[in-house]
């Protein structure tokens with residue numbers, strides 16, 4: 561027996577206007593420091609049903625720790641919301657999930673949210689995710705990541721009950737996403753599609769979402785980078801990224817994420833940048849056990865980027881986008897990197913991505929991949 565889980569997805573032009581039809585009385589809108597200064601939270605407030613009230617939690621950091629996420633919890637409990645709305649990238653949506661969980665179950669901590677425990681959420685409120693980037697897939701997933709304050713590591717909560725009730729994919733929400741974030745989040749989405757497709761937990765549903773998601777992203781991303789305000793192309797990448805999110809949320813990620821999380825947590829690099837560095841290396845590493853599946857994905861690449869192997873195609877595309885292809889290019893100093901190599905190995909080896917990656921990787925393989933990822937003469 562297996563499951564495929566997904567939120568109700570509202571997509572396309574004017575998708576945001578759907579909020580007016582929901583029975584929202586009091587909404588907590590969770591967003592980040594950058595978006596707070598833009599008109600985005602205001603747009604969401606204006607889309608709420610007439611007469612509804614809202615409380616904006618708008619100081620979420622890029623890599624929030626538990627304290628940054630939850631210091632508004634008293635105010636939220638006093639407000640007594642019936643909906644939580646995460647508006648932003650992964651950190652805002654993840655924070656909305658965590659606040660929703662802790663509001664519903666004040667008797668539990670974030671460490672109690674595991675997939676096998678019945679949490680009994682939705683006694684008081686429900687959850688909406690409105691992504692303003694096209695990549696993390698958080699709007700579709702049952703995971704939420706927080707940064708541990710003491711260790712340079714991340715903690716992941718996972719429960720099917722923190723999958724949002726609704727994911728709203730409105731191209732207007734990503735139309736002004738800066739080029740750098742557009743690229744980093746698209747690389748993340750491409751990695752989700754590819755890792756979900758070869759995961760040990762892959763299944764016919766996740767396969768379909770990986771293939772179509774990757775096709776949509778690859779078909780429209782170069783156009784978005786050339787013409788960022790093209791709504792149709794933005795919508796394709798936005799939908800494709802969510803499809804890739806649905807794939808990996810239902811099949812899990814792999815080694816590129818295990819390594820990327822370790823690198824990103826230690827050196828504070830954007831998630832998409834780190835997984836993008838490892839993806840071609842991991843595809844090469846996994847190829848002996850899933851080359852046929854990679855070949856199917858490789859056929860989806862536009863001719864301009866397609867090489868003989870998937871790893872080559874990914875490299876061609878990322879290079880054309882100007883993405884860092886090595887840790888060195890991402891700006892991490894050689895001495896600093898190699899001084900912490902064993903910690904990176906240990907951090908990566910604890911990732912769930914290791915269990916679902918199609919080829920086993922022990923500490924020797926992880927060390928080798930991390931060494932090669934630095935670039936030059938490691």
Ligand SMILES: [Fe+2]
Pocket residue numbers: 696748751752817831835
């Ligand atoms: Fe990711």
